[in-house]
Amino acid sequence: MIKESSRLREYIRRIQRRLGLVDENGKSCCGITLSQCHSLVEIGRAGAISLVDLATEMGLDKSTLSRTVENLVQKGYAIRETDARNRRYVVIKLTEEGNSLFKGIEKGMDDYFDKIYQLIPEGKRAQVLESMQLMLEAVTKFECCQ
Amino acid sequence: MIKESSRLREYIRRIQRRLGLVDENGKSCCGITLSQCHSLVEIGRAGAISLVDLATEMGLDKSTLSRTVENLVQKGYAIRETDARNRRYVVIKLTEEGNSLFKGIEKGMDDYFDKIYQLIPEGKRAQVLESMQLMLEAVTKFECCQ
DNA sequence: ATAAAACAGTTGCAATATGCAATTAATATT
DNA sequence: AATATTAATTGCATATTGCAACTGTTTTAT
Incomplete structure (x- = not known):
């Protein structure tokens, strides 16, 4: 008999691997x-x-x-300015071009998760959502209280 | 109003980050x-x-x-043998030492997930488990059918 | 007020990770 | 028997990463 926590571990392991692949694919279309x-x-x-x-x-x-950040600046996606109020700091922002790339990436990820969400049986979606929140709370609790 | 799929995305993002940290910590104790x-x-x-x-x-x-694998062999954790039945192949295995390191890592991860599982409210554990399975099925379905 | 400490950022250095292409050796195919 | 395919290794180039040293700025302490 397999422990329930082991099942949890295995599910997460496999999900992570799948999501890693998505990440990889996302990469290739960006030019970064x-x-x-x-x-x-x-x-x-x-x-x-x-x-x-x-x-x-x-x-x-x-x-x-x-x-x-230097690389992003070189590629024209970001700018660095020294913070006027405290000149030790740099303020890093996206350029116009960087911002549209960012929006594109965000949209791509949103589209992906839209599709994933639709692939969850309709009657189970709310449950999955709640469970992911519970999962996040558990791993967060572990961090601060261990 | 935030789309449900965006909530899903954000939960997963944060869980991934937390789990990444666990991975990192696990690293330092291994010497690899x-x-x-x-x-x-x-x-x-x-x-x-x-x-x-x-x-x-x-x-x-x-x-x-x-x-x-070469690095693992160098460190005495793995061995490579040519496969007798088809000499193009190498058979990679763990040494005694590699195996006890492996078991230690597995135990560490199991302990971690045991604790995480206990941090999920008792009445919700079965639901979370089922949801992770549904989540895995969804991301897997996406892979093969997109 | 001035010296010391703390902090943000950059750069030099070294180790690791990674993929592609070429090479070698073994097996399968024609 | 010749050719093609496959498994593994190695050379090369690039990217990632952290630590430590250093510069410049601000804060703290004396």
């Missing part, structure tokens, strides 16, 4: 790498963000993000 | 890299596997896996 894509989306969501905040948000070293 | 850890677990689960099968299973190029 996956890391750059992730950074771009974070910047787009934030609107404007400093380097350390971006690094913290993404769980990566600031040096890594410094370079990734 | 995350990629090596993933490969080791795949080999451990398979018992014995060829390089191409491993690469296919993990969705990576066989050259990448060739090197990762």
Whole structure:
């Protein structure tokens, strides 16, 4: 007999793998790498963000993000300005072009999740949604209280 | 009003991020890299596997896996033998030491998911489990039928 | 007020990961 | 028997990542 928590683990493992593939596919259409894509989306969501905040948000070293942002700037998708109120900070934003790329990525992901959602039996959708929320709460609780 | 599929997307996004952190922590205690850890677990689960099968299973190029396996061999966690029945193949297996590392990783992950499962309200656990299964079915269906 | 500490960001360095293409060796096909 | 296919390895190029050192800016402490 298999433990229920093991079943949970296995489901999540497989879902993660599938979603990883989606991520990979998304990459190829952007003309940017996956890391750059992730950074771009974070910047787009934030609107404007400093380097350390971006690094913290993404769980990566600031040096890594410094370079990734540099790449996005090179490609014309982002700009860096020094923060007038505190000149240690840079304010990272998307350019027009970066913003439309961001919107495109967001739309692509939304479309994907629309389709996924439709593939869940209609009578089960609300339950799945609630369950994902419960799942998120569980993993979040674990983080802070372990 | 936020679309339900967008809520789904956001939940999954955050869960993924949390689980990624777990993965990262798991890494540091192993003395091996995350990629090596993933490969080791795949080999451990398979018992014995060829390089191409491993690469296919993990969705990576066989050259990448060739090197990762080489690293695991170097560290004494895996062995490569040529398959007697078809000498083009190598049979990749874990050594004693690799196997106990594998078991340790599996145990760590199982313990983690046990705790997560306990953090889900008792009356909701069965529902969450069923929902994860439905979610997996949905993303799998999308893959094959899109 | 000035010296020291803390902080944000960048850059040099090293390790790892990854895919493609070419190569080698073994097996299957014609 | 010759050719094609397949499994694995290796050379090459690129990307990712973190740590540590360094610069410039702001905050804190004396």
